[in-house]
Amino acid sequence: MLIGFAVGVSSFVVPVYIAEIAPKQIRGRFTSINLLMTNYGFAVAFFMGNIISWRTLSLIAVVPCVVQLVGLFFIPESPRWLAKVGREKEVQGALQRLRGKKDIADIFQEAEDIRGYVAAFGIGMGxxxxxxxxxxxxxxxxxxxxxxxxxxxxxxxxxxxxxxxxxxxxxxxxxxxxxxxxxxxxxxxxxxxxxxxxxxxxxxxxxxxx
The missing domain is CATH 1.20.1250.20 (MFS general substrate transporter like domains)
Structure with missing residues (x-):
């Protein structure tokens, strides 16, 4: 039951987060890699299930889960989510973390585009x-x-x-x-x-x- 719940949540949340943070030029590749790695993980788990007991396999599976849980505290919030909830001042900082040493003008323009879309949606059909x-x-x-x-x-x-x-x-x-x-x-x-x-x-x- 727990696995089903976790897979259901992650199969929706992860692609959405990737789509919101990835640069538009490589967004498709990033979302595709996520699906590829998910299926690769399933294949590895099924293969190892033929060699070791399910209890041992479950304990091994805890390790990447813990790594991912700890990593959640270090990844930046989605700039689009920040703009949506009104945390406007943090949008550019989140983009800077995600884009690295990119031209500040490009980051500023991307931040303005995000804010503009959120504002237009909010006063329109939002x-x-x-x-x-x-x-x-x-x-x-x-x-x-x-x-x-x-x-x-x-x-x-x-x-x-x-x-x-x-x-x-x-x-x-x-x-x-x-x-x-x-x-x-x-x-x-x-x-x-x-x-x-x-x-x-x-x-x-x-x-x-x-």
Whole structure:
């Protein structure tokens, strides 16, 4: 059970972290190497299982886990995560650690690009759905409806984050055309079906949505 939980978490967290910290020129290779090394680890474990007992194998497997656990205290935070949670001053420092002795102008530009994206998302689609959800759901279904909406939101976010790098490796242009098409569908959906809530009381909104 513990192995299943750990593999489930790491198979999502690690590719996301790598994608967020790797330079764009080598991001695909880094994410591919992660998958390669994971499968290599499985192969080694199965091979050794034919030679030694499972108890001994489990004890040996603890060693890289401990090394990785200690290493977590030394790796820098993702610059994109820092920008997302508002720790703006730390973004450039994290990039400096990750990029090494690179031109400070390049690091500054990359930091500005990250901040710009996070700010644009925050004032655009980042917050609006949550505001709408809190306003248009009737009081008798607000708890259950909000839970379903939140679960759907983060599940789809997980799916997009997990598959994005694979899609980018397959065809960069098609990947962004797909997201552009989905954005167009969202605009049309909002225009036709989402009610305007500005200047209306919650009771008026409920009447409009019923």
């Amino acid at each position: 917050g609006i759905p949550w505001v709408l959800m809190s306003e248009i759901l009737p009081i008798d279904v607000k708890a259950s409806g909000g839970s379903i909406a939140t679960l759907t939101n983060w599940s789809v976010s997980w799916l997009i984050t997990y598959t994005f790098n694979f899609a980018l490796e397959w065809n960069p242009a098609s990947t962004f055309f797909f997201f552009a098409a989905m954005s167009l569908v969202a605009v049309f959906f909002t225009w036709k079906l989402v009610p305007e809530t500005r200047g209306r009381t919650l009771e008026e909104i409920q009447q409009l949505c019923s």
